[in-house]
Amino acid sequence: MSIWSYANPRKFLDTTAPWVPWLMWLSALVLAVGLVWGFFFTPEAERFGSSVKIIYLHVPSALMAINAWLMMLVASLIWLIRRHHVSALAARAAAPVGMVMTLIALITGAIWGQPMWGTWWAWDPRLTSFLILFLFYLGYIALWAAIPDPDGAADLTSVLCLVGSVFAILSRYAVNFWNQGLHQGASLSLDKQENVADVFWIPLLVCMAGFVLLFLALVLLRTGTEIRARRIEALRNRARRTGAVRA
Amino acid sequence: MKALLGRDLRLAVRAGGGFGLGLAFFLIVVVLVPFGVGPEAAILARIAPGILWVAALLAALLSLDRIFALDHEDGSLPLLATAPLPMEMLALAKALAHWITTGLPLVVAAPVLGVLLHLPGQAMPWLLLSLAIGTPALSLIGTFGAALTVGLRRGGLLLSLIVLPLYVPVLIFGAEAARRGAEGLPATTPLLLLAGIGLGCVALLPFATAAALRVTLR
Numbered sequence: 483m484s485i486w487s488y489a490n491p492r493k494f495l496d497t498t499a500p501w502v503p504w505l506m507w508l509s510a511l512v513l514a515v516g517l518v519w520g521f522f523f524t525p526e527a528e529r530f531g532s533s534v535k536i537i538y539l540h541v542p543s544a545l546m547a548i549n550a551w552l553m554m555l556v557a558s559l560i561w562l563i564r565r566h567h568v569s570a571l572a573a574r575a576a577a578p579v580g581m582v583m584t585l586i587a588l589i590t591g592a593i594w595g596q597p598m599w600g601t602w603w604a605w606d607p608r609l610t611s612f613l614i615l616f617l618f619y620l621g622y623i624a625l626w627a628a629i630p631d632p633d634g635a636a637d638l639t640s641v642l643c644l645v646g647s648v649f650a651i652l653s654r655y656a657v658n659f660w661n662q663g664l665h666q667g668a669s670l671s672l673d674k675q676e677n678v679a680d681v682f683w684i685p686l687l688v689c690m691a692g693f694v695l696l697f698l699a700l701v702l703l704r705t706g707t708e709i710r711a712r713r714i715e716a717l718r719n720r721a722r723r724t725g726a727v728r729a
Numbered sequence: 730m731k732a733l734l735g736r737d738l739r740l741a742v743r744a745g746g747g748f749g750l751g752l753a754f755f756l757i758v759v760v761l762v763p764f765g766v767g768p769e770a771a772i773l774a775r776i777a778p779g780i781l782w783v784a785a786l787l788a789a790l791l792s793l794d795r796i797f798a799l800d801h802e803d804g805s806l807p808l809l810a811t812a813p814l815p816m817e818m819l820a821l822a823k824a825l826a827h828w829i830t831t832g833l834p835l836v837v838a839a840p841v842l843g844v845l846l847h848l849p850g851q852a853m854p855w856l857l858l859s860l861a862i863g864t865p866a867l868s869l870i871g872t873f874g875a876a877l878t879v880g881l882r883r884g885g886l887l888l889s890l891i892v893l894p895l896y897v898p899v900l901i902f903g904a905e906a907a908r909r910g911a912e913g914l915p916a917t918t919p920l921l922l923l924a925g926i927g928l929g930c931v932a933l934l935p936f937a938t939a940a941a942l943r944v945t946l947r
Contacts, residue, residue, distance in 0.1 A: 617894040621887075625877065628887050637944040638877050642891065645873065645937050649895045652926065656898040659922070660905055 489566035491709045498702045505699035513692030520685040536594045538686060542693035544587035547615065550580025550697065554622075555647050558640035568705065570636035571712070573643065574626055575704035579697060581619035588612055607658045614653045618646050632712065730814055730822045737826035740799070751788040751831045752838055758784040759842045770847040777846035778856060778907035784842075785835045785860060786867060786896055792831050793871040794888055796823050797879040797942075806879075810946050820938035821931075824865075824872040832864030848911065855910020859920060863903035866927040869934045870895045876941035898926055 488494045520538035557573035560566060591609065592602045603609065625642055629635035762780050766772060800806040809819055839860055840853050848856065874892035878884035902923040909916035 614894055614897055617890075621891040621894060624887050624890050628878070628881050628883070634944050634947065638941055641937055641940050641944075642877060645934070646895070648933075649898065652898040653894070653901075656901040656922075659919070660901040 486564070486566070489564070489568050491568055491713075494568045495706055495709055499706055502699055502703045502706065505695055505702065509692050509695030509699055512688060512695055516685050516688030516692050520682075520689060524681055524685060533594060533597045534682070536590050537682070538689045540587060540590040540594060541686060542690045543583045543590065544612070545690060546693050546697050547580055547584040547587050547612070549694075550576050550583060551615065551618070551647070551650070553701075554580065554643055558643040561636055562640050562644075567636075567712070568709065570640065571708040572701060572705045573640070574636075575708055576697075576701050577619060577623050577626070579700045579704070581616065581623065583693075583697070584612060584616045584619060588616065607654075607660075610657045611650075611654045614657070615650060618650055622646065632715075730818050733809070733814065733819065733822045734826055737823065738829060741826065741830040749834070751792045752834045754791050755784050755788040755835055755838060756842065758787060759845060762846070774847040774849060774911070777843060777848040778852060778911050779904045780846060781839055781843060781848070781856060782860075782863075782900060782904040782907060785839065785864065786900055788835055789827075789831050789864060789867045789871060790889055790892060790896075792827065793875050793892065794878070794885045796827055796872055796875040798875075798884070801879050801945075806942075807946055810942065816939035816942055817935040820872055820876065820935040820942065824869045824935070824938075827872060828865050828868035832860075832868050835864060836860045851913060852907060852911035855916050855920075856907040859903045859906040859910075859916075859923060862920065862923050862927055863899050866899045866923075866930045867896060869927075869930040869938075870899070873934050873938045873941065876938045876945065879942070879945050899923065902926065 488497060517538055521535050524535070526532050526534065554573045554576050557569045557576070561570040561573065588609075591612075595604065596602050622639060622642060626635055626639050629638060759780065762776075762784075763773060766776070797806060800809065810816060812819075814822075836857060839856055843853060843856060871892055874888050874895070877891060878888045881887065902919045906916045906919040906923060909919065
């Protein structure tokens with residue numbers, strides 16, 4: 483039994499649908515543990531004060547913002563190569579989740595940046611590339627929404643996802659280059675993971691796990707919804723056809 | 730391919746082809762900037778490379794939806810697809826035609842508009858070079874975006890939403906090269922990177938464009 487048997491929409495639904503509520507509760511539990519631990523039971527870091535605690539939302543959401551795009555890339559490749567509809571629908575389902583994660587990362591970053599850097603926004607390479615990632619999500623979602631034919635939409639968005647990935651990586655490095663040209667090595671970015679002590683690192687890991695579970699739950703749920711919506715559409719079309727034959 | 734290129738060029742130049750529209754747009758954007766930021770020569774000279782690059786990019790964007798839309802409307806796109814020419818070459822020819830009718834006039838007009846913005850004389854060759862290297866990439870990326878959105882109602886706005894993020898690396902390196910040229914710094918590194926992106930686009934994007942066209946024509 484290979485993983486490809488889950489490409490059958492019914493099998494996929496039957497397997498994942500019972501999991502979704504469990505995943506939801508599990509992610510809520512893990513997130514609650516991680517956030518409460520992070521917010522109330524870690525010491526305040528010197529230099530940062532209590533503002534450091536937003537890291538428990540900021541870092542996991544940024545992580546998932548990138549991972550969501552990677553997942554869409556893999557799902558798009560699977561759709562283009564093996565033509566499994568579930569894969570295309572999973573990519574479609576992941577996009578808005580990833581976009582919201584990007585938005586959370588940007589907003590929490592701005593809230594954190596205000597006390598730390600004295601500014602809500604700086605054209606720092608990392609910030610800028612996240613803003614560009616957000617634009618990529620927007621375009622991808624808009625293209626899905628604009629094309630009426632579902633298979634054509636899946637094909638075109640997959641191609642866009644592939645090309646977009648290349649250009650997103652290009653932009654990441656281009657932005658680095660551009661900012662060096664402006665700021666002459668003055669970097670605002672913190673090397674987050676290197677100087678984080680275990681006291682902060684472990685609740686952060688818990689929060690990351692919570693975000694991963696939340697992402698999984700949301701994507702499975704949304705993929706299920708997309709499959710059901712597709713099924714309703716097919717039933718409607720069939721009803722319309724048989725109705726036309728009878729009339 | 731030559732025949733297709735010639736046909737596209739003739740269509741663009743003759744009445745109703747919209748040739749020169751992008752150029753006029755370029756001019757108007759550049760003329761509007763001093764009204765927005767004030768007429769001081771020092772400020773204008775400092776932002777001139779960036780303004781010229783952004784304006785050229787927007788002007789190139791303006792004419793993208795015409796690349797395939799007219800052929801799609803009158804049904805010649807399926808005919809072109811069944812022609813012995815491979816779809817990838819069709820995409821390349823379309824991009825080339827777009828560049829000759831839009832990108833090349835922008836490159837030629839840029840120094841004149843640079844004078845309007847008090848761009849220092851030493852920056853002119855760098856600006857020209859960066860535009861000449863960068864605009865073909867803009868045309869190729871735009872052709873890909875046009876192929877994704879061909880045949881969609883309200884495709885124009887969607888097209889800009891899709892294409893503009895893809896333009897980011899080209900804009901960064903192009904404007905950086907022009908800016909360094911204006912300040913008398915060595916500008917070869919961004920120019921080389923820009924050329925790298927351009928050549929990568931020539932090599933890879935026609936395939937993506939062709940794939941998108943095949944889906945649209947299915």
